Each structure stands twice: as C-alpha cells, then as structure tokens.
Amino acid sequence: MRRALLLIFICILPLNLGFSADEVEIFAQRPEIYFRFQIQFHADISKITRIVSIDNIVDDTVYAYANRSEFEQFKTLNIRYEILPPPSLITRVKMSGSVGKSKNWDSYPTYPAYRNMMMQFAADYPALCRVDSIGESVQGRGIFCAVISNNVQSEAAEPEVLYTSTMHGDETTGYILMLRLIDHLLTNYGLDKQVTELVDNLEIWINPLANPDGTYFNGDSTVYGATRTNANGIDLNRNFPDPEEGEHPDGNAWQPETIAMMGLAEHQNFILSANFHGGAELLNYPWDCWEGRHADDDWLIRLCRQYADTVHAHSPTGYLTDRNNGITNGYEWCKIHGGRQDYMTYYWHGREVTIEISEVKMPTAEEISLYWEYNRAALLYYLAAALSGMRGEIRTDRDLSGMQIRIVGHERDNSWAVPDRDFGDFYRLCLPGVYQLNVSTGAETVLFDQVIVTDAAATRINLVIGDPTPGDINGDGNIDIADILLIQNFIDGRSVPGSEQINAADWNDDGVLNQEDRDMLLRFVQYLYP
Template identity: 50%
Template sequence: MKKIVLNLVFFAALILPQELPPGYFLKEHELYFSFANPGKTVLEKLNRMISLDKVTADSVYAYCVEDEFDEFISMGIPWQKLPRPSTLYEARMSSSVEGIMDWDTYPTYDAYVQLMLQFAEQYPSLCKLYEAGTTVQNRKIYFVKISDNAAVAEPEPDVMYSSSIHGDETTGYVLMLRLINYLLTNYGTNAEVTELVNGLEIWINPLANPDGTYRSGNTTVNGATRSNANNVDLNRNFPDPAAGPHPDGKAWQPETLTMTSFMPNINFVISGNFHGGVEVLNYPWDTWVRRHPDDAWLIYISRRYADTVHRYAPSNYLTYLNNGITNGYDWYRITGGRQDYFTYFRRGREITFEISNTKLLPASQLPAHWDYNYRSLLQYLKNALYGLRGIVTDIYGNPIKAKITVLSHDADNSEVFSDSLLGNYHRLLAAGTYTVTVSADSHITQTFNNVVIANQAATYLDLQLIPNNYVPVQLISFTAEKQAGGVLLKWLTVCEVNNKGFVIERSFDGENFESIGFLEGSGTSTTACEYSFIDEKEFQFTVYYRLKQTDFDGGFKYSEVVPVSAAEGNAEFVLLQNYPNPFVEFTNIIFSIPSKGLVSISMFNSLGEEVRRIFEGEKEQGKHYLKFGGEELAGGLYFCRLEFRASGSSEKNASAVKMIVVR
C-alpha cells in the first residue's frame, strides 16, 4: 500500500526504545514499526530514509530494511516493533485454477500463472497475455489486454489496473483476477461490460511485485514483504517530478524498469494502482503541495468511486480522511511513487486505491470486498470514454503525434499527446468551456475556442494538421463556363491556411484585369472547399478570368487564367488558345465540340513535323480541358492541331493554335 491502518494506536508515552535480535533482517527481511508523529519537518527527512506507510495526527507507521534502520536509529526517535501484516494468520491458498475461481482463496504462484494463461487461451479474440518483464528472482510480470479485438491496436483509450506493488497488500491481487474473469465471461451479455470491452483497451496487471508476495516461496502469501527480493520499496523507486530520477537513492529495480519500459509503448489514459492497509482513494500529487491542474476532475472521479461503494458496502467501509478520498500530499508526502510517475512522466492520470484496512485480508472476506468495489471498478474505467477525444492526422490522413494543450489550464505535464501510430487522443477534463490548441513538430498549430465538456460525456474533435511549408491555399481546379445569363466560375481548394478570400478578376485581352467581385475564404481548413461565382454580363468575344487569392496578412497569389469563348454556349467546334502561353513545363489545352465524336490532338514543330500525339479518342459534347506537359520539348514555336469527326459522320473539322515553349 502507499499507506496503512492497523487497529492499534500507539501513543508516544507507550513507545519505548527497543533492540532487534541478532540476524533479524536476515530472517524477516524488513521491519514494520511505529513511532510518535514528530511533525512535518522531520517527516520530510524521514521520507527520504524509510518507507512511510501511514501517518495519523499522533502516530507514524513505517517499514525499513537494515541499512535504513541504522540511519533511523541515529535520529534517536523512540519506536515500537509491530507484527508484520503478512504473518498475523494462516492464509488459505489454492493450487488449482478451479479453486482460485471460487474467489475466496489466494493463488499459489504457479496457479496464478496457469490462470493467466487460461484466460488468454479460452478467450483468444478478447484477451491477449503479455509478459512485460521478470523480477529479481525471475518470476513473471504479466499483463492481460482485454478488448473486442485484443490482438489489434485500435484508436481506443488504453486504461490500466495494477495491484500489489507492495507485495504484502494482496486484496487487489485477487480482485484484479476476478475482474479479468468478470469482463471476459460477461462480454456480450452484460451491456456495461460489452460497452467497456468494445470501447477500451483494458490492461490489467494483477501482481506487480511477485517476489514480495511470494517471499516465503511459491506456495504461500504468508511472510509476504512490502519490498521486492532486493529489499527495495518499489513504490518509492520511480523517477519523481520533484525529487529526481532516484528519490530513494537506490538503483532502479527490475520490476520498476519493467513498468517504465512497458508504459511508453502504450498511450495510457487512466490508471488505478491497488494497495491495502487503509481504505481511501489517494489522488495526485504525492510529491507537491500544489494541486494538479485537473484537481477538480480528480476529486470528481474519486468521489464518484467512493460514493458508489458507499451504496453497497457497510457504513464504515472506505470512509477514512475525507469520507474515503484524499489528496496525497495533504495526507503525507512521499517521493518515488508510481502514481506521480505515471501522471507526470507518462501524462496519464493515476489514482491509488487503498481498498482494505487489513493488508493480508482473510480470504473469506475477499468476496465481500469484490462486492463493495466491482461496480466502481467498472465505473472508473468508463471515465476514459469521456472528455475531449478525437484523431489527429496530417493532410494525407496519416496519424501524427500531436500535443493537445488546454490554454490557461495545463501545467506540470498535464498536456496529453495523440498516439503516434493511430492518431487518437483522449483529454480527460472536468465539465467546463475551454480553449484548446493542437500542435506538432513541423506543422501549423491550430486553436479551438469554446470547446464545451460535460460530465460523463464525450466531446469529439477530429482534425488534420497542415505542414509548415505547405502551400497556403491549394487550388486544384478553376473553370469558367458560358451559360444562359452569364459565365459560371467554379473552383475547388483542398487546403487553406490564413485565407481571407478570393478577388474575381476579368480581362478582355488576357493581360489587363479588373476586379468584378469577392468571395470570403475558409480561413484555415484541411477539407475540400467549393466556390462559385456568376459573371452576369454577356459578351460576343473571348473573355479571360483569374482569381486573386488573398491572405489575412496581406499576401496574395494569382491563379492561372481561364478563357471563355463567346461560342462556348452554343457547343460549337472551338480550339481556344492554350494557357499559359508561352509555357515552361505545363499548359492547358481547352476545346469544345458540338457533339460526341472522335478527337485527335497533336503537336507540330515549325517544319510541320508531328512531334507529339497528345490525345486520341472519343469525347462527349461540350467543353474539355487537357493538361499537357512539354518538359521534354526544346524551346521554340509549335502548333497544336485539333481534329474532330462526329460519331456516324465522315466529315472532319480541324483547328490549330500557336504554342511557344520557353527554355
């Protein structure tokens, strides 16, 4: 546990100096003891020396190993040796999977391994077993992943439950095994379970410190220790936001490294860390007096968990401190805890669940504790489906690792990132209205105002980020077509950045243009935007149009020029002048035909030799555009010749225009 309660109260007057028998630590591994509360200043120093377990107004309960004990004794504080919690009675054990699944016994280590394997074997589509690492004594640290497509990573929130990082706090160990079974056996029949399994990727690690739990051997949890086989408290061994990479002054343990290596591979959103020895939910921070930016949300979800428990549990269960919840630092400070590591360095949200006053709970009481908690366990997971969520991609639909920041709110690494492989992000927030920015390397930051979040609801915001070097406005088509009542101009963009709008310009000679209208742009957009404008004047000669795209900062860019012939509306046989002309690499060939027929377009040099067959085939009646690339041609004068023969006719029509290639 992070912190503990025993039904014993030791007042300072009763705590007398003691001595330990020779060889005590060789046999018992660690000492469990108490002493009078010396005040916050001394506790700060002791926090770096021994493993504080529970602090009350009068007393402190703690663990230490031999070198820590020697340092503690040097401070001259009277202390009282206490019985180790895992030695108070004989634990009922089961060595078979069938026996474990009565849920009123503790598994042997081998039976635990067999049960985890069986979950994956019996439910292959819903459950996948992962060996995340090994312990000092080479036991396995297992996770199961439960989801509707367990073998596939999907853009869903990843959530985690983990228990018994303190090896002698075993209530959560059995409850996590039972939760795995409950999710798998109720999928498809229980609506709440089905929603969770379909919508989440649920990772459960029932036993984070196997060496501590089975310190006396694989067949019993009696004699379990808080620490691992190296006598290190794993919940003081993580990098700390305030106290640095090694707050306990010890090397990272294999179990710690397993977690710190495993977590970065999965974009966890929310987590629960199960302990025992007291009954309270402890939310971040443990290391800082200042509050987490999401303090209101952390209180809200903690309160909901506890209040739900209170409806189904005895009146004295989960009522410690603030009726079952507390801020970690307000209780007492620790450093090196996994809760703050997960919340700060992994940018998730983790709460420490202290779920039984007795660390090694009598096995007969395990079913009752399941009944008190299982509804809240499901409810807590469901929090990951709420808040602000969506998928971030680039303009081509590829996922991007982007930073989601809540302005005037986020601090201390509370910003979250979208998943680099899938693009999904999940920002859990209290109800309110927020301004959110989304940013990524080499991409333009986007800002969204008035983002409304409601409790127990999801707000979806999918978006595409635009590269920094991307063309501000990408115009992919611009056409002009004569029709009754004027000329219809139409254009299409697939991306706009800082686009104020389009000035529509007209010319009678293709060189001197005048403004005839303006359409507002879409600002910044990564979706296709269509525009249209009608020039209501009619002309009996060729007219030219272009667009002047303007930015909010005053910049502008012209489109290509599009000509419209007076004959177009009658669907006559016409070959218009190509544009641009002269050209370097590409030019547009525009022609109209009065009916369906065979079309041949060729390019000739100044000697009348055909140098390129541009097109040959059938076309429908109307106006047509062809983009021609002449990058392989030498510079000079050429002729583009159009030949047309209507379907069912032997009569051929022909027309030609001059084309100039510049090199």
C-alpha cells in the first residue's frame, strides 16, 4: 500500500473534471488508475473512502485506486492529484510453468502451474489434504482452497481456521507464502511437533489466490501488470456486506469472487482467519468500518502483537513496524466499508485480521523467500491461537443454528460464538480469566459459573440440552459412563446393538461404530457440565 520510493509521476493535473489524454490511455489499457493526493484533515477521508479505494495513508498523503466511474466521481471533489505508475509494472518478475520449478520458490507460477500445484498437494498427501474449488472468477479461473487435517476426508468436531491471500490481485507476497505454507504443513507432518499438533487438532483452510483474474490480468503466463481489482474493475475488499453500510456498501453487485467467499463462510464455521495484503507492513484488527472497539479488543491486540513480535525475532530491524510497531486498529488507520475482515468478524462471529505482509506489493520471488523466513514461525503461532480460550460440544435435539454462546456482561456487535451446525462444537476465543458463560437456545439458557481460562489448552465445557439421544446409548435420558461401557461392549462383540442404539453410539455420524466413537464419547463425558 505504501509507495514512498520508485515513483515516476506521469502527470500533475490542474483542477479539472475532464480526463486527460494520459488518463484516457490508462483506462483504455487497464480497469483502474493509481494516484495520490493530499488531505488537510483525516476526517476528509470518511467521504473520499466511499468514492475510491484507499490504498494507504502516509502522513497527509493518500494513495488510492479507482475504476473509471469512481475516478469521475473523485474529480468532482476538485482535489489536486498525481497519477502514478501501477506498482505491478515497476519490477519484472520470473515465472515458472511447472510445479517442480515453482516449488523451488524462486519464481511465480503461471496460472496453470498454480492450479496443478494445488491438485498435486492433494494427490501427494490424500490422507492430509484435499483441494476444494469454492467458485470461479469473472473470467472462469478457479478459486481453490487446500484443506489440511489429519482426518481431511471426513468432518470432525474441531476448530476451523482460514488463511486467504491476494484478494487485491497485485499484492502477491501472500500468494507465494500461502503456497509455501501448504507445502510446509504437509511435508513436516509427523516430523515437526508443532506442525503435527496443528494438523491433528485443526481443520486448516488455505486459499492462496482470491482474485486470480487480477493477478493474471495480462494472461495466464505472467503476474506482471497485475491489477488490484477483478476483471470487472471492482475492488473485492470493498464488495462484502458491511456492518454499518449494509449489503452493498460500494453500490456494486456482489462479484463472483465475493460470492465464493461468502458461500464458504456460510458453509463452514471459521473461528479464526486472516487475509493477506501488501503495500504496508502491519496487522490491522477490527473494526474498519466504525470507531467503536470490538468486545475482544484486548484479545485481538494480543494476537496481533504476538505475531508482530514473533516476526521481529526472525527478521531484520525495521520490518513489520508500521503504525504501532507493526499493529493498528483499522478505523484509526483508514476507515473502509465492505472489507472482508469486518464481514467475517461481524456476520459470522469469527475473528479476522488483515495482515499487510510486505511494503513492496509485488517483490521478486527471490525476495519472497526472505518474507517466508521472517513470517514462518508467526504463521504457525497464529493458527495455534484457535486452540485457546473455551471450547465444548452441545448434544441436543434443538436447532443449533439459533444458539449463542456468550460471556456474561461482555458481548457486543455480534461478538458471541455460535456452535457448528453439524456437530454442535463451539469455540469462544478469549484472554485468560474467570468467566460466566451463557449458552442460550432462545427457549432456555444454561449458565456456567467460574469458568477458568488459562494460557494453556482451551478449557472444555460440554453440555446436553433437551433430548440427549446422540450419545444416550442405553436410553436412560443421560450421557454417562454407562453409555461408554455399552459402546465398548458393542465394539468388542459382547453384545449386539439395535438400530436406535447404533444411531446413538455413532458419535461422529460416519456410519461406522468403532474406537473413535468411544474415545469421542469418553472425552465428552469427561468435560460434561455440571
């Protein structure tokens, strides 16, 4: 986002409303224009950010992008501006057309090489990785997610986390870092203790490239000349529903890439996520759209500070130090509407942070290897944060979609947690402390007193609400040790279950009665409340 160096000023324009010859030529070749201007008061940004896509603010200088219609509106403000060369045209980059060469990590993959690399991950590690296509771009390129878990071919009650990058197509550092992270998790499983624990205890989703049309604007063979916007000239990070401005804060229809991400968020239950950008070096935490702080502001600050401090321990002085030594509240930096960070945090009760990973938007791939070394440890620690706080499982015959898990006297702006609709597992990320927890079904409420949370593994709290048929194998209205003994008898062949008992004992609902069901039932009873 920042462009303090390497700027070639194409023109300095007087106060006029018509397009210059240079501007006409730019829009004939690209869907967007990149420029900068100065403001006298930070409050002026509130109006301007609704017109153009603010990229960065350095002191009193604003860097921005605009498509043709946005630029027309901006010019009516009579603000003097300077047209700048697109960041993606400053440096020539090395490309590789094969998976093997791309995995030397000294080049960018062509789009076919990227697609093939993703599929190769799943082919090489079928027990740990699958690749889902969550949608297509405007021009029909796939939007892929690698899903990594030790039980990746089946659903399980475990925290779901998401990394996604390059929704601004010309910000490519995160693109390569996410590919390398996928490779690192898969190749080090069973060898590295931290990696193994993460893969065993999380469902990790990684989307390296959220805006393939922008990144490959000049064709599948190069990222040179990439655009911030998608093929329709829309900034995807202004296109999501917004807590303050509603469904269409930018006045545009939801783009195919936006719809793909919205669909993914609806079908999964991501408790922690991050989206990677470039142009600055910091972590930006909620909210972006309004001044009020998130209910878990202290937790978010701690999360971001841990990431930045970990990076500082593995990088040269001066890296990831923008704003408050590498972290900032979004609104205090630059108010925006329609960002994915606020969308995921508000509408889906998650916790998402925007990570500005490199000041240079499109570094050479050789330089990206340095960013990998700087960020590798922090990327893993960030994922591990999903294993903290409070967690539990709800067994019920009630509708899980209406349930809320609230810290008493704490929640606001949709900060409460919700259970997974399939398994009833829930996760409430929070700082260490002693809490009252309220689990509400709408019709009834269960209150947990004196829930102690430490810096160690998440505190477990399981409960039964209503009919406990899932797990109540002997039909006595309870889930307890008697059910565990009975399922063990079924597994050992000492007794034969009836059809209703099979349904009650098949804890993970995979159609097979085995030791996994017994272990999951045992863990549930171990932490059952009261």
